[in-house]
Amino acid sequence: MEGTTIAGPPRPLVKSFVDQARRTPEATALVWRGHSVGYGALLARAERERDRMAALPAGAPAALPAVKSPGTIALILGCLLARRPLLLPSPALGADVTERLYEQAGVGHVLAPGRPPAARRSPTVDLSGNALLLTTSGSTGLPKIVPLSSTALDQFVTWAAGAFGIGPGTTVLNYAPLNFDVCLLDVWTTLARGGRVVLVDAERVTDGGRLLALVERERPEVVQSVPMFYRLLADAARAGGRTLPSVRHAVFTGDTMPVPVVAALPGLLPHARLYNVYGCTETNDSFLYELRGTPDPARPLPLGQPLPGVEALLVDAEGRVLDGPGSGELYVSTPFQSEGYLGAAAASGAFVPHPEGADDRRWFRSGDLVRRSPDGTLTLVGRTDFQVKILGVRVNPQEVEHLLLAHPDVTEAAVRAVPDPAAGHTLRAVARRRPGSRLNSLSLRGHLAQRLSRAAIPAALLITDEPLPRTATGKVDRERAGHVHFTEES
Template identity: 30%
Template sequence: MQINVLEYLERTALRFPQKTAFADDDGALSFSQLQARAQGLGSLLAAELAPRTPVPVLLEKSPGAVAAFLGAVYAGCFYAMADPSLPDRRLVGLFQVLNAPLLVTDAAHAQRARALFPGRVLVLPEDDPPADPALLAARRAQATDADPLYAIFTSGSTGVPKAVVVSHRSTIDFIDAFTGLFGFSHQDVLGNQAPFDFDVSVKDLYTGLATGATVYLIARKYFSMPARLLDLLCRQGVTSLTWAVSALCLVTAMNGLNYKTPDRVRQVLFSGEVMPPKHLRAWRKALPNARFVNLYGPTEITCNCLYYVVDRDFADDEPLPLGTPFPNERVFLLDENNALVTRPGGLGEICVAGSALALGYYNDPLRTQAVFVQNPLHNAYRDPVYRTGDLARVGDDGQWYYAARRDFQIKHMGHRIELGDIEAALAALDGVDRACCVYLADRRRIAACYAGTAEKADVAAQLRKTLPAFMLPGLYLRLEQLPMNKNGKIDRAALTARLTEKGGGPVDR
């Protein structure tokens, strides 16, 4: 029985020691090199940290970052990616949630790390440190599959980010099903699009380790240059794309597939947002022999819980089904009275049970208890369920179709974002008295509405210093007063109607 993801690496390093495991524009690591580097770093960390300690990693997406993640795991700890592109204030918020004693970084980010992080900063040495086999063996001997493996931050409605902690067990359970269902092998080359602080990347990382597939880490810059992106896919012989919907739409929106077809791609798996049928049709036309799969699932249930293999073209106004549950995952709909929804036309919240569930939010028991709950259908035994907050409707064909968010969380540019997080940052700015954000789904834009004296351009400039790029509003609307409903709350519907009718004045970023 496998209890640790490191067994993926160790088995694959025995089978394919010299095969490229991870590569990018600047270099590559073979499976044997990756294992040696991770064991050396793990020995350094194990000498200083207790098991199950969080290890923030402030590195660019690279093969070296993967080695740092696995080094934390060899030490019996768990890793959390801290993307250097995040603003200082956001990084400080992540560090405060983790309250970690040590951070891993490199020379390029060491000065910034020391200024922002209150604990010890471990700068990766130029040469791989030696491994301590006895220390590593002792750490492995006390480990269980319920131990945390990684933490990924999601947006928080109070302005404080949430760290979703996922165990070895959940990751192994999902990756074994994922790689088996979609036939990944050592002959594949995976084109990694997702940043390492986005859980889509988990599928790339551990699929590569489990199967021996090579993972090519595609730099962010390529996704603003479709021609160069497609050149890269062809040059590297990429066979599989597990991408956010927004990344696929970028290529088709800029007519990239008219320039070149990455004809070695045999499957495209997408998630994060609702896939527009016209973009899907363009990809299917360009790759008629490839398999296309619609994936659904939030970070809290370890990547995905539902999948639908696309078997036909869909009209522009025709939604894609959410599909079938992954093995060993129980997925069901509950209405507002916590009753099962099964009838056609019924609307309910998507709920998930099984070993795929995350351990919860790190250092945040109240928010954990709010969504990781006892199954409302019974109290006979402990049966944890994650309430996703996503609503789905049962179609006449018996399939489920995504409907909306239950709250003010949105899916934008492949990321799950709580509008309250942006509102908190907006309300904290000078010259902003009250603030409200709405999402214009048909235009795929976040709109920031506020009352105050600050000019829109100044508000936009200030937000760029505090929020990640994917959370920045694309529209700004300044009012003397925000509209209120009969309950004395900000009338979001009125704001949405006004923005839809007149627009809020786009601001260049």
């Protein structure tokens, strides 16, 4: 990362975009299904969208299901131009869930590209100052609504553009759906700085061959994605020994990066600096770790350094701030964070004052259990709420999963704790081995036994050659992996 500091008020995102469009209207803003959309054309569409919603009351939130397309991006820009708070739910949510989200956010109008706003009910709330209302991607229950202020977006853009050298003409790949926070980097930072966004079609996200062809053709310099994307690219590239020399910065985020995929990246992306980013929708990117050399496969990647302006605390089970080595829940406070959830989740207690009253910042309880080693390195251990007791020993299934993924022959792993009448809980693990590997569960147990207490070694550990089931966001679906590989009786 280049040393970027956040000093003075940052340039507003949408103003920067308008400036770019006026200066270089012919420059390409978006690449979508083989076609280019210029900055001038995108601004014209955004202004038409802004005008269509001119009659809506100030500060009243609108909603737009985030179907990926240039039309959706123009409409989001139109909302930014109009200072209209915009809820961006995933288009994959069911109608009931979507309706409940609209209710909780107080959405008055539902938007669609090229159409007048559809009134849902008379708006009752004023969310002025908020730009985007994103949602968390929890697998159960109602997603939480995370409002992000325009100031938070502007500060994020300032950091991201500096850190990854995004300026006029820089090509950036956008893999994630538009409702994801990572689009602040891929899409919004790029458009604010005059770069070129190559949008990956939602229907093509698991087709490694097509992804490889897209990257070869469009030559992005900056790529950010979940580990699955890199695995798909690496698998597709291996056969032909193909490389992707255009990429200068490759960022991965959102999930544990399997060791074989990390090992494949220097060959696949010979000119890229590689980064692991830690962050969540509530705080946005918080830590950045740049990989240098081959990482130690036996250890998870460190969180790295806090971004400029980001503060972090480790808080132990008694609510005390840990200053030295040890494990605790990570509290984060960032310049890009939300002020708190909307709706019922506002009372969740996730946004809190400093636990010892040491400052006036608003802190976000990440729910992530993080370990600080004696040299100060921070590593993610797992989720605080995933801890279970097995025969009286506190065990974190995610730590076991990280260790399975650290085995050189393991490409995917899922570990799940299930209640057990005798032991309290018991762990069930499934690991997919590298094609051609002769790994069996006996040697994989030996790998775990060297690094874990005995209670944390899964009672049931199966090796498979099949891909593990994944969620819509590309993460291993532990629940379904459990159902596929273990009958309820076993």
